[in-house]
Amino acid sequence: MSGFAAVDVIRTKRDGGVLSDAQIDWVVDAYTRGVVADEQMSALAMAILLRGMTPGEIARWTAAMIASGERLDLSGVSRPTVDKHSTGGVGDKITLPLTPLVAACGAAVPQLSGRGLGHTGGTLDKLESIPGWRAALTTEEFTAQLREVGAVICAAGERLAPADRKLYALRDVTGTVEAIPLIASSIMSKKIAEGTGALVLDVKVGSGAFMKSEEDARELARTMVELGTAHDVRTVALLTEMSTPLGRAVGNAVEVAESVEVLAGGGPADVVELTLVLAREMLVAVGLPDADPERALRDGRAMDVWRTMIRAQGGDPDAPLPAAPEVEVVRADRDGYVSAVDAYRIGIAAWRLGAGRARKEDPVSAAAGVVLHRKPGDPVRVGDPLYELRAEEPERIAAARADAAAAVSISTDPPEVRPLVIDRIG
Numbered sequence: 001m002s003g004f005a006a007v008d009v010i011r012t013k014r015d016g017g018v019l020s021d022a023q024i025d026w027v028v029d030a031y032t033r034g035v036v037a038d039e040q041m042s043a044l045a046m047a048i049l050l051r052g053m054t055p056g057e058i059a060r061w062t063a064a065m066i067a068s069g070e071r072l073d074l075s076g077v078s079r080p081t082v083d084k085h086s087t088g089g090v091g092d093k094i095t096l097p098l099t100p101l102v103a104a105c106g107a108a109v110p111q112l113s114g115r116g117l118g119h120t121g122g123t124l125d126k127l128e129s130i131p132g133w134r135a136a137l138t139t140e141e142f143t144a145q146l147r148e149v150g151a152v153i154c155a156a157g158e159r160l161a162p163a164d165r166k167l168y169a170l171r172d173v174t175g176t177v178e179a180i181p182l183i184a185s186s187i188m189s190k191k192i193a194e195g196t197g198a199l200v201l202d203v204k205v206g207s208g209a210f211m212k213s214e215e216d217a218r219e220l221a222r223t224m225v226e227l228g229t230a231h232d233v234r235t236v237a238l239l240t241e242m243s244t245p246l247g248r249a250v251g252n253a254v255e256v257a258e259s260v261e262v263l264a265g266g267g268p269a270d271v272v273e274l275t276l277v278l279a280r281e282m283l284v285a286v287g288l289p290d291a292d293p294e295r296a297l298r299d300g301r302a303m304d305v306w307r308t309m310i311r312a313q314g315g316d317p318d319a320p321l322p323a324a325p326e327v328e329v330v331r332a333d334r335d336g337y338v339s340a341v342d343a344y345r346i347g348i349a350a351w352r353l354g355a356g357r358a359r360k361e362d363p364v365s366a367a368a369g370v371v372l373h374r375k376p377g378d379p380v381r382v383g384d385p386l387y388e389l390r391a392e393e394p395e396r397i398a399a400a401r402a403d404a405a406a407a408v409s410i411s412t413d414p415p416e417v418r419p420l421v422i423d424r425i426g
């Protein structure tokens with residue numbers, strides 16, 4: 001690969017120019033190898049944030065990130081493969097019931113997931129509250145479980161899109177996370193490298209999401225669908241509501257417990273609805289439009305796959321989940337209707353309770369979290385429980401009170417409740 005001067009690549013983008021394929025290939029590769037320095041890549045990321053990228057540049061950037069590592073080969077898996085990616089939200093535990101559900105309907109679901117940072121939780125943190133469960137699998141274990149069980153949720157290996165691993169950490173500390181070309185290429189490079197045949201994207205919109213505006217979420221969704229399609233991954237995106245937490249549980253063990261309720265045929269209506277909508281999209285994407293996910297929840301087939309999947313990774317699906325010693329129930333101070341439960345503030349409260357981390361290396365509490373007793377639209381009377389705060393230490397409850405209280409509003413008239421699925425793109 002011919003060499004360039006990093007400063008010329010930075011200047012091109014700084015001045016609003018279009019990077020050539022060769023410049024993109026070089027800069028991504030040279031940065032991964034440590035030849036382009038962090039400060040140079042920071043400047044380039046900021047130039048991309050401010051100037052944007054053309055569709056051609058985004059496609060090439062994504063291809064270069066994929067080429068920085070290995071691309072998994074899932075051709076040995078006889079069932080069609082399909083994955084789901086959510087851009088992240090508060091109480092978003094959908095991966096947990098969805099993965100075994102779609103596997104129970106005949107597809108194979110390779111789910112490489114991450115840990116939480118800030119106010120949104122991470123799937124691996126949630127599953128680690130199950131005694132014995134382990135997130136790290138070798139590539140061989142991953143493909144064997146996919147073949148035998150049809151469902152795997154585990155950590156992405158170091159060799160998958162290493163350029164993204166390095167660049168994402170840099171963006172996190174340089175104010176450049178929010179660039180749509182960089183978010184789209186970051187997510188899609190990992191999903192394409194994972195080897196899935198089809199992909200359903202759940203792009204969240206609202207206070208608890210990355211994308212606060214529908215316009216930005218739409219652009220991100222369109223960009224990702226184009227990238228997937230260009231790499232022969234059948235890709236569709238749903239735009240879904242994230243101004244209110246999903247379900248009633250926000251935390252780690254509490255979200256696992258709620259997911260198990262869904263797999264047992266119960267659970268909150270919004271979690272069940274989104275799980276089924278995404279399951280149907282995934283099954284259509286792999287040519288199984290007649291599969292009936294609702295029935296697979298009802299008749300216990302999805303639960304059977306969940307139990308096998310958890311056991312395959314060392315977990316005990318029957319073990320009691322960690323419980324918090326400190327629990328504070330907060331009650332309504334007047335009659336009316338719950339008009340809002342702000343997802344961002346509840347996410348921050350759960351984080352203050354210990355469910356999330358401030359830095360990548362911080363531990364999380366399995367037992368901490370928020371449990372909502374009322375959701376927007378529900379009527380309340382004075383003294384009814386609104387939500388509870390759970391933590392391992394009383395100081396954590398004190399630290400979370402103000403954010404949780406500010407999240408919940410009560411009105412005299414019933415509010416208009418927004419639909420969960422806003423749009424479909426692809």
Ligand code: URA
Binds near residue numbers: 168177183184186187
């Ligand atoms: N998630 C990712 O994997 N990458 C981003 O850039 C943002 C969210």
